[in-house]
Amino acid sequence: xxxxxxxxxxxxxxxxxxxxxxxxxxxxxxxxxxxxxxxxxxxxxxxxxxxxxxxxxxxxxxxxxxxxxxxxxxxxxxxxxxxxxxxxxxxxxxxxxxxxxxxxxxxxxxxxxxxxxxxxxxxxxxxxxxxxxxxxxxxxxxxxxxxxxxxxxxxxxxxxxxxxxxxxxxxxxxxxxxxxxxxxxxxxxxxxxxxxxxxxxxxxxxxxxxxxxxxxxxxxxxxxxxxxxxxxxxxxxxxxxxxxxxxxxxxxxxxxxxxxxxxxxxxxxxxxxxxxxxxxxxxxxxxxxxxxxxxxxxxxxxxxxxxxxxxxxxxxxxxxxxxxxxxxxxxxxxxxxxxxxxxxxxxxxxxxxxxxxxxxxxxxxxxxxxxxxxxxxxxxxxxxxxxxxxxxxxxxxxxxxxxxxxxxxxxxxxxxxxxxxxxxxxxxxx
Amino acid sequence: xxxxxxxxxxxxxxxxxxxxxxxxxxxxxxxxxxxxxxxxxxxxxxxxxxxxxxxxxxxxxxxxxxxxxxxxxxxxxxxxxxxxxxxxxxxxxxxxxxxxxxxxxxxxxxxxxxxxxxxxxxxxxxxxxxxxxxxxxxxxxxxxxxxxxxxxxxxxxxxxxxxxxxxxxxxxxxxxxxxxxxxx
Numbered sequence: 001x002x003x004x005x006x007x008x009x010x011x012x013x014x015x016x017x018x019x020x021x022x023x024x025x026x027x028x029x030x031x032x033x034x035x036x037x038x039x040x041x042x043x044x045x046x047x048x049x050x051x052x053x054x055x056x057x058x059x060x061x062x063x064x065x066x067x068x069x070x071x072x073x074x075x076x077x078x079x080x081x082x083x084x085x086x087x088x089x090x091x092x093x094x095x096x097x098x099x100x101x102x103x104x105x106x107x108x109x110x111x112x113x114x115x116x117x118x119x120x121x122x123x124x125x126x127x128x129x130x131x132x133x134x135x136x137x138x139x140x141x142x143x144x145x146x147x148x149x150x151x152x153x154x155x156x157x158x159x160x161x162x163x164x165x166x167x168x169x170x171x172x173x174x175x176x177x178x179x180x181x182x183x184x185x186x187x188x189x190x191x192x193x194x195x196x197x198x199x200x201x202x203x204x205x206x207x208x209x210x211x212x213x214x215x216x217x218x219x220x221x222x223x224x225x226x227x228x229x230x231x232x233x234x235x236x237x238x239x240x241x242x243x244x245x246x247x248x249x250x251x252x253x254x255x256x257x258x259x260x261x262x263x264x265x266x267x268x269x270x271x272x273x274x275x276x277x278x279x280x281x282x283x284x285x286x287x288x289x290x291x292x293x294x295x296x297x298x299x300x301x302x303x304x305x306x307x308x309x310x311x312x313x314x315x316x317x318x319x320x321x322x323x324x325x326x327x328x329x330x331x332x333x334x335x336x337x338x339x340x341x342x343x344x345x346x347x348x349x350x351x352x353x354x355x356x357x358x359x360x361x362x363x364x365x366x367x368x369x370x371x372x373x374x375x376x377x378x379x380x381x382x383x384x385x386x387x388x389x390x391x392x393x394x395x396x397x398x399x400x401x402x403x404x405x406x407x408x409x410x411x412x413x414x415x416x417x418x419x420x421x422x423x424x425x426x427x428x429x430x
Numbered sequence: 431x432x433x434x435x436x437x438x439x440x441x442x443x444x445x446x447x448x449x450x451x452x453x454x455x456x457x458x459x460x461x462x463x464x465x466x467x468x469x470x471x472x473x474x475x476x477x478x479x480x481x482x483x484x485x486x487x488x489x490x491x492x493x494x495x496x497x498x499x500x501x502x503x504x505x506x507x508x509x510x511x512x513x514x515x516x517x518x519x520x521x522x523x524x525x526x527x528x529x530x531x532x533x534x535x536x537x538x539x540x541x542x543x544x545x546x547x548x549x550x551x552x553x554x555x556x557x558x559x560x561x562x563x564x565x566x567x568x569x570x571x572x573x574x575x576x577x578x579x580x581x582x583x584x585x586x587x588x589x590x591x592x593x594x595x596x597x598x599x600x601x602x603x604x605x606x607x608x609x610x611x612x613x614x
Contacts, residue, residue: 007601011554011569014547016464016473018457026478027452033485034440034448203435210434230434 087220088184088200091213094220096170099123102279108272109242115255119275125167126289132256138291141167145291152254153359156293159366160303175211175227175275190214197223225275243337243369245361249345252354258362262335262372300363307374313419315371316401318364320394322347327392327401327417331379334372344368379404392417400430433497440485452481455498458570459505465566466509468555476512480504502571503581506563513559553603561596564589 002010101121107114118130129137134152138145144163149156170176187199197214214224244259293299315334320327322343333339348361379385385404392399396417403414403424412429414422424430439447456477463473480501554562560582567573567581579589 001605002601004597004601007550007597007604008569010546010550010604011465011565011600014461014465014550014570015544016461016470016547016551018460019470019474022474023456026456026474026481027449029478030448030452030481030485031445033482034443034445037443037486203438 087198087215087217088186091215091220091222092176095173095176095222098169098221098280100280100282100284101169101173102277102282102284103275104277106274106276109244110270112244112257114257120284120288121169121172122284122286122289123169124289125169125172126291127172128288132254134254135256138289139172140289140291141172143291147291147293149293149297150359153356154297155359156297156299157363158291158293158299158301160301162306175213175225175273176222187212192223195223219280221278221280222275223278225273225278227273227275229271243340243344243365243372245341245344245358245365247355247358249341250349250354250358250361251351252358254355254358256358259365260369262337262340262369262376302366307370307377309374309413309415309421311367311370312374313371313415313421315368315375316415316419317394318343318347318368325393325395327394329387329389329391329401331375331387331402334375340368394419403429437497448485451484451497455501456481458498459501462502462566462570463505463509465551465554465570466506466559466563467512468551472512473509476505476508479508499573499577502567502573503577506567506571506581510559510563550600550604553600556603557596557599561592561599564593565596565600568593 100123101119103119104116105119106116115132120128120130122128124140124142126142127139129139131137134150136149136151138147138149140146141164144161146159146161147156184200184202187201189196190199191197192214195216198217200213200215202209202211202213209227209229211225211227213222215221216223242259243262244257247254247256293301312334316327319334328334344361344365348357348364350357379402385402387402388400390399392401394417397420399417401415401417401419403412405412406423410426411423412426414424414430416422433451436447436451440451459477459480460470460473463476464470467473467476483504484501554565557565563582564575564578567578568575573581575586575589575593579586582589584592
C-alpha cells in the first residue's frame with residue numbers, strides 16, 4: 001500500500017511518451033509562424049519598458065509620474081543599436097564630474113508603493129533623503145555614518161557602519177555606478193517636458209535589472225531614470241525576505257515605513273524606482289549634510305560593525321517573549337517576515353502613542369535583522385549545523401538549541417536554552 | 431531573469447529565443463496537459479496552440495509574471511475548454527461518449543511507457559476534473575494553491591479540499607488497482 005506522499009511523488013515523477021518527430025515538426029511550425037509574424041510586424045521595436053507597462057501596478061506607478069511631470073510626447077525612432085553610442089560614455093563622464101544632484105524618487109517594492117522622497121547628494125557622495133515632513137536620513141558612506149532625524153519627536157539615531165572611503169557622488173547613483181557597456185541599448189529619442197531626450201535602456205540579466213535613462217543632449221546629464229529589478233524565476237534562488245514596519249500598522253497616519261532585508265545572500269524582490277526632477281550641479285547648503293545629531297535632539301547612537309551572535313541572542317529573546325517562552329526550533333523562522341511583523345506589532349503597539357510606538361518598534365528592527373542575517377550567514381549556510389529536535393524554552397540552560405561547526409575549526413559553537421553561547425570540542429557536542 | 435530576456439528577444443523575432451523557450455518548457459507542458467486530458471495527442475495540440483499564441487503575442491505578455499506559470503495557466507485553460515467540449519459532445523450524443531471512452535483506452539493511446547505510470551494516469555483520468563486539475567497543477571506544475579484557486583475562481587480552502595480529496599482518491603484507486611494486478 002502506498003501512502004499519499006508516495007502517490008504524490010509518483011505523480012511528480014510520472015513521465016509520458018514524447019514523440020521526437022512530432023516535437024520537431026511542431027517546433028518547425030512555430031519557427032515558420034515566427035518568420036511570418038516578423039514580416040507582418042512593423043519594424044518599430046518597442047522598448048522593454050513598454051512590456052513592463054503591461055503590468056497594472058507599473059501602469060499605476062507610471063500614472064503618478066505622468067501627472068507629476070506633465071505628459072510625455074513620444075518620438076522614438078525605434079532604431080536598435082547593439083552598443084551604446086559614445087554619447088552614453090560622455091554622459092557618464094559628465095555625471096562623474098558633477099558636484100551635486102537633486103531628484104525625486106518613488107519606490108515600489110512588490111505591491112507596496114512608498115511615498116515620494118527627495119534626494120540630494122553632494123560631491124562627497126553624502127546622500128540626504130527627505131522621507132516626509134518629519135524624517136530626514138543622511139548616508140555618509142565614506143565615513144560609515146548613517147543618521148536619521150525625526151523632527152516630530154526630536155530624536156536622532158546615529159549608526160556607525162563600515163566606512164567605504166571610495167564613495168563619491170557617482171558611486172551613490174547605483175543606477176549608473178553598476179552599468180556595464182554590454183547591456184546598454186540606445187532606444188531612440190523622446191520628448192520629455194518639451195525637451196527632446198536620448199533614451200537608453202540597460203538590461204542586466206545577471207543583476208536582474210532593467211534601467212531606462214532619459215538624457216538631455218545639451219547637458220549630457222540624466223533627466224529621468226526608471227530602474228526595475230525583476231526576481232528570477234529559478235526556484236533555487238531565495239527570494240529576498242524584507243521586514244518592513246509601516247507606521248499605519250501602529251495606528252499612526254504619518255505613512256512612513258522602516259525595515260530591510262532579513263537575509264544577506266538573497267536575490268531581490270520586484271522593485272521599481274522612478275527618479276524624476278533631476279537638477280545637477282546646484283548649490284547645496286553644507287549644513288544639510290551635517291551628520292551630527294543637533295543639540296536639541298535626543299541622542300541615540302549605535303555601532304553596527306558586523307552581524308554577530310549578540311544580535312542573534314537579542315532576536316531569540318524577542319522571539320521567546322512573543323511565543324510564551326518557546327524558542328524557534330527552526331532558525332529559518334527568524335527570516336520569515338510574515339511571522340515576525342505581527343510579533344513586532346504585538347510587542348510594541350499599545351494603542352497610546354502610535355507614532356512613538358512605531359518608532360520604538362523601528363528602533364529594534366536593525367538589531368533583529370542583524371540577528372537573522374547572522375543566523376543565515378553563519379548557521380544556515382553551514383553544512384554542519386544542527387537544531388534541537390524537541391521544544392526548548394528560554395531559560396533551559398541544560399538544553400542546546402542550535403550548534404554549528406566553527407569555520408576553519410573542529411570545534412562547535414552551541415547556543416543553549418538560556419541563550420548562553422559556548423564553544424565545545426566535537427566529542428562534547430550535546 | 432532569463433525568461434524575461436527570452437521574451438524580450440522573442441518579441442524582436444529571435445528564433446534562438448523561441449527554441450530555448452520551447453526546449454525549456456514544452457515537455458513539461460505536454461506532460462501536464464496529458465495528465466489533464468488523458469491523451470498525449472490532444473495534449474500536444476493544446477501545447478502547440480499555447481506556443482502559437484505566445485509567438486503571436488509575446489509583446490502582450492506580462493513580463494512581471496513567471497513565464498512557466500503563464501504557460502501552465504494557458505495550458506490549463508485550454509485543456510479545460512477542450513474537456514468542456516468533450517463533455518458537451520457527450521451531452522449531445524451518448525454514442526460518441528462510448529467512442530471517446532474506447533479511444534482513451536486504446537493501446538496506442540497509452541500515455542506513459544512505464545506500466546506503473548500508465549496505471550497512475552488511468553487512475554488520474556477517473557478523478558473529477560477539478561480535483562485532477564489541482565493535483566496535476568500543484569504536483570507537476572509546481573503551482574501554488576493560491577494561483578490554482580485564482581485559476582479555478584474558487585476560495586483557496588476549496589482548492590485545498592479538492593487537492594486532498596484528489597490525492598486520497600488517487601491513493602485508494604491506485605492501491606486497489608495494484609491489488610487487483612497482484613490477485614490476477
